[in-house]
Amino acid sequence: MPAQEDFVEQAAPFRAELIAHCYRMLGSVHDAEDLVQETYLRGWRGYPAFEERAALKTWLYRIATTACLRALENRARRVLPMGVGDGSVDPDADFDAKAGAHAWLEPIPDALMFKSPEDDLAAKQSVRLAVMTALQELPARQRAVLILRDVVQFSAAEVAELLETTPAAVNSSLQRARARLAELSPVEESMSEPGDAERRELLDRYCAAFENADMAALTALLQADVKLEMPPMPVWFTGRDAVLRFLAGRALAEPGDIVMIPTAANSQPAVAEYRRGDDGAMRAHSIHVLTTGATGVAGITVFLDPGLFSTFGLSPTR
Numbered sequence: 001m002p003a004q005e006d007f008v009e010q011a012a013p014f015r016a017e018l019i020a021h022c023y024r025m026l027g028s029v030h031d032a033e034d035l036v037q038e039t040y041l042r043g044w045r046g047y048p049a050f051e052e053r054a055a056l057k058t059w060l061y062r063i064a065t066t067a068c069l070r071a072l073e074n075r076a077r078r079v080l081p082m083g084v085g086d087g088s089v090d091p092d093a094d095f096d097a098k099a100g101a102h103a104w105l106e107p108i109p110d111a112l113m114f115k116s117p118e119d120d121l122a123a124k125q126s127v128r129l130a131v132m133t134a135l136q137e138l139p140a141r142q143r144a145v146l147i148l149r150d151v152v153q154f155s156a157a158e159v160a161e162l163l164e165t166t167p168a169a170v171n172s173s174l175q176r177a178r179a180r181l182a183e184l185s186p187v188e189e190s191m192s193e194p195g196d197a198e199r200r201e202l203l204d205r206y207c208a209a210f211e212n213a214d215m216a217a218l219t220a221l222l223q224a225d226v227k228l229e230m231p232p233m234p235v236w237f238t239g240r241d242a243v244l245r246f247l248a249g250r251a252l253a254e255p256g257d258i259v260m261i262p263t264a265a266n267s268q269p270a271v272a273e274y275r276r277g278d279d280g281a282m283r284a285h286s287i288h289v290l291t292t293g294a295t296g297v298a299g300i301t302v303f304l305d306p307g308l309f310s311t312f313g314l315s316p317t318r
Contacts, residue, residue, distance in 0.1 A: 003047050003048040004044055004047055004048065006047070007043060007044050007047035008044070010056055011040060011043055011056065011060060014056075014057055014060055015036065015040075016112065016113055016114070016115055017113070017123075017152075018036045018039060018060060018061070018064050019032050019033060019036050019108075019112050019113055020032075020108075020112075020113040020114075020123065020127060021061065021064060021065070021068075021147065021151075021152065022035045022036055022039075022064055022067075022068055023108050023113070023127065024126060024127065024132070024135060024143075024147050024151065025065070025068035025069075025072070025140070025143060025144065025147065026068055026071065026072065026078070027077070027078030027103075027105045027106065027132060027135075027136050028078060028105075028106045029106050029107070029108040029109075029112070029308075029311050030106065030311070031071065032108070033112075033311075035064060035067045035068060035071060036064065038067055039060060039063045039064040039067060042063050042067075043059070043060055043063055058154070058158060058161075058162060061148070061152065061154070061162060062162045065144050065148070065162060065163070068140075068144070069140055069141065069144060072140040073140075075103065076102070076103045077103065077136045077137065078103045078104060078105040078106070078136050079102055079103070079104065079105060079133065079136065080104070080105050080129070080133055080229055080231060080301065081229040081230070081231055081233065081234050081235060081236045082227065082229055082236050083133060084102055084234065085234055085235065085236065088227075088235075088236050088237050088238035088239075088242065089235045089236070089237065090242070091237055091242050091243075091245045091246035091249065091250070092245060092249070095235050102232075102234070104231040104232055104303075105129070105132060105133060105136065105231070106303065106305075106308065107129075107265040107266055107270065107287050107289050107301075107303055107308065108127065108265060108266060108311070109263065109264070109265055109311055109312045109313070110263075110264040110265060110266075110267060111264070111312075111313070112311070113127065114267075122150065122151055123151055124267040125267065126147070126150075126151045127266050127267055128266050128267055128268060128291075129266050129268065129289060129291065129299075129301055130185055130291070131181075131185050132266065133184075133185075134181050134184035134185035135147075135181070137180065137184055138177055138180060138181065141163065141173065142173050142176060142177040142180075143177065144163065145159060145163070145170055145173040145174050145177060146173075146174060146177035146178065146181065148162065148163075149170070149174050150174075150178075156170045156171055156174075199269050200262070202221070202269060202290070202292065202297070203262040203269050203271060203290075204262070205217060205221055206221060206260070206269075206271060206288075206290065206297070207260035207261075207262060207271055209221060210252065210258055210260050210271075210273070211255065211256075211258050211259065211260055212255045213252040213253065213254065213255055215244060215247075215248060215252075218244060218247065219240065219244060220296075221296050221297050222240045222243060222244070222296055222297050223240065223293050223294075223295050223296045223297060223298045224239070224240050225238070225239065225240075225293075225298065226238075226239070226240050226243050226296075226297055226298055226299065226300065227243075227298070227299045227300070228243045228246065228247075228299075228300045228301075228302070229300075229301050229302070230286075230301075230302040230303075230304055231301070231303055231304065231305075232304060232305075233304065243300070253275060253276070256276075257275065257276040258273060258274065258275055258276070258285075259273075259274040259282055259318055260272070260273055260274075260288075261273075261274070261314065263287075263312055263314075265287065265289050265312075266289055268289050268290060268291060268292075269289075269290045269292065270287060270288060270289045270290065271287070271288040271290070272284070272286075272287055272288075272309060272312060272314050273285045273286045273287070273288060273302075274317075274318050281317050281318075282317060282318040283306070283316065283317050284306035284309040284314065284315075284316045284317070285304070285306060286302050286303055286304045286305070286306075287302070287303045287305070287308050287309075287312070288300060288301070288302050288303075289301045289303070
C-alpha cells in the first residue's frame with residue numbers, strides 16, 4: 001500500500017479526538033474543523049518521511065497543537081456574555097441587544113467528538129461550557145499543557161517533546177494551569193448531569209414548553225438561580241423571575257411557530273430551535289445548551305447563530 005494511502009487508513013481513527021482537542025484549544029467548532037483538516041493535509045504530505053509509525057497519534061497531536069498555538073497568536077480569547085459584562089440586566093428595561101464586539105465561544109456537537117457512551121469522562125467534562133470558558137482564560141501554552149496532560153493523558157516527557165521544551169517546564173506550567181482552572185471552573189459536584197432517560201425527559205419537557213409557550217411548564221423546569229445568556233447579545237439574566245419575564249416578553253412565540261429538535265452539545269443536553277419566518281417557513285434560529293443542577297435547569301445558553309446548524313447535521317429550514 002502506498003505510504004499516503006496508508007496514512008489515510010491509519011490516521012482516520014484519531015479525527016474525532018483531534019477535533020475535540022482543537023476545539024478545547026480554540027473555542028470554535030469551525031476553527032477546530034479547519035485546523036484538523038490542515039493537520040491531516042500536513043500529515044498526508046509528510047507521512048512518506050515519517051518513520052515512527054507507532055507514534056502516529058503523538059505526531060498528529062504535535063501538528064494539531066502547533067497549528068492551534070500559531071492560530072491563537074493574534075486572536076482574542078473566546079468568551080460568553082457572563083464573562084464580559086457588568087452584571088445581569090432587568091428584562092423589562094431598555095438594554096443594548098446589539099451583538100457585542102467579542103469573539104464568542106461556540107458550541108460543538110457531541111457527535112463530532114464522541115463515538116460511544118464509553119468515551120473517557122474527563123474528555124467529556126473538559127468540553128462543558130463552564131470548563132471551556134475557564135480554559136480560554138489560560139495562556140495558550142498553559143492551556144495546551146493542561147489539555148495534553150490531563151485530558152489526552154500524555155506523559156510530561158511526551159508533552160515536552162511535542163512542545164519542544166523540558167519535562168520540568170511542562171510540570172511547572174501544568175501546576176499553574178491547574179491552580180488557575182480550579183479558581184475559574186465549577187467543582188465537580190456542581191456539574192450535575194442527568195442519565196440518558198432523565199436527559200431525554202428534561203429535553204422533551206423543555207421543547208414542549210417552548211413550542212407551546214407554556215410558562216407554567218417553564219417555571220417548573222427552571223431552578224430559582226437559573227441564568228440565561230444569548231451570544232452574540234452581550235447581556236444576560238439571573239434568577240427564575242427575570243428569565244421568565246424575558247422569555248415571556250421577548251422570546252416565546254405563538255404555539256406552532258417554534259419547533260425544537262433535541263440534540264447534544266458540549267457533553268450537555270441541547271436543542272436546535274426553528275422559528276417561523278414572515279414567509280411561513282420554519283428557519284434555523286438558535287442552539288440552546290442546557291446546564292442542569294440538582295433541581296432542574298440551572299443555565300441556558302442560547303447561541304443565536306443559524307450558521308451552527310450545519311455542524312449539527314441539521315438543515316437551515318424545516
